[in-house]
Amino acid sequence: MKTVRILSVALAAAAVLFCGLSGPAQAQEQVGFQASDPFTANEVTLTAELNKPLGNGPFPAVVVMHGCGGWQPAVLYSLDLLSEYLSEHGYVVLDVDSFGPRNLSGDEMCASNAQLRQALVYRAHDAFDAMRYLRAQPFVQPQDIFLMGQSNGGSVALEAADASDLKSLNGPGAFRGVVAYYPWCGVYSQRPVDLASPLLIFNGGADNWVSASQCTRIKSTGADIAEITYPDAVHSFDINIPKQLYQGHWVGYDPQAAQDSEARMLAFFNAQLTPDIRQD
Template sequence: MPVRTSYVAFATPTLTVAGKLNTMANAPGPTPGVVICHGSDGVDGRGEFHAAALNAAGVATLEIDMWAARGSARGAAARPRSPVETLPDAFAAKAFLAAQPEVDGGRIGIMGFSWGGVVTLLAAAQATQGLSGDTPGFRGHVALYPVCWAYEQVPGLSLADLTGAPVLIQTGDADAYDDPDGLDQLMARLPPASRAVIRGVTHPGAGHGFDRDLPAQTIVDPFAHKGQGGPVLMEFHPKAARRARELTVAFFEEALGA
């Protein structure tokens, strides 16, 4: 299906956020949509990697640039203090996407990487739904390597009371932010109601940013190594990347009725 690409901007309560909007040019009716949230390194190709597959499945995408809106440089040292500060960006993006005539406003999901993965999960919490205004919350959430150790540990980061929309968390067992079984540890900390709507997948041999098809890069992040801080290797893992993309598309096809 042909894709129409538009470069757009929309308002949050305090900022104007830019984004890349892909809609279906010849769809017979409004399609589902997905908001895509980048990681600490900003928009770097990961969003496009997944957007192409979602568009091929008939799902519109809106990848937003949270850093440019704040005039901040890329990387852990320049980002806001907490992903909570960027939650309004995600909900405003949902409202903007829902207003597009090519998009079914009742079938919008969200996905993100690392920082954007944290935003994606927090958008599933009951406590954040006031940011959605008078419209329903996101219909599905896909978080890739969203720093699993932090939930129920860091103030403001909780998955204990969720909306009930389905959630898919994907991480790797070589991710330096967490233990190899960090996702299992997270699930064990959550109440049964949260576990019931979350599906977790750990990709063997994959590290942080495993779907980032760029030269390997070592970063330093105070949230790494379960909050002790230190270096993190971000390296492309082709097998895990392909599998994660397949699972993401299949998840949204089911959750959004694509």
């Protein structure tokens, strides 16, 4: 399949099509499920926050994977807002904490490329464990489960979208669509990748932590890939923090990039839904 660099008008139209389905979301609930790759112990129960629209469903769902800092307060606050936004537009959202249950420090993880590379493997298992959890819920449409990740979580999302990794990870099925915010695109090693899921990547043009240009060179032999770069945005542009240096890298909120990417992500998800997903 050809690589797509600009989202089509159809995606924007899809957002309008489903906007009438939005409504108030239920209160957030904390849930847990077993990690198939515990990594730091014999057994680990992952923690996740679940947001669900009002009603019985079945609803499409999104698995959310945090960045290298884990559930740091500012990150969790921004992910909570994202979860509310998606739930108001008809999606169940499962925000997974990969580091806290394993007693891993976000600051230490962000400082170690070696540990972040290790995290790609067990966190990819986490993503599919989250899919299994959601598929078992009666209010979730099992064919319409998506994945979104930030930074290291975005790199995990790239792994989960790869058809070869899907086989090696024993995934229960491909995600309906995958969105990666400012990931390390070196996970694909500059090789053509057979994508099992459509992939949308958001980058900051002023990001000095990961390379946006590395992502633009990805070629897919499977599902479509789209990449959008916001020229003035830095790493973590969707996290509501002032622009600052963190471990030698610029991070910080860019309202235009954050709001535009959020709307485009919703449109991307809506465009991938199976027919007749919505029921009266």
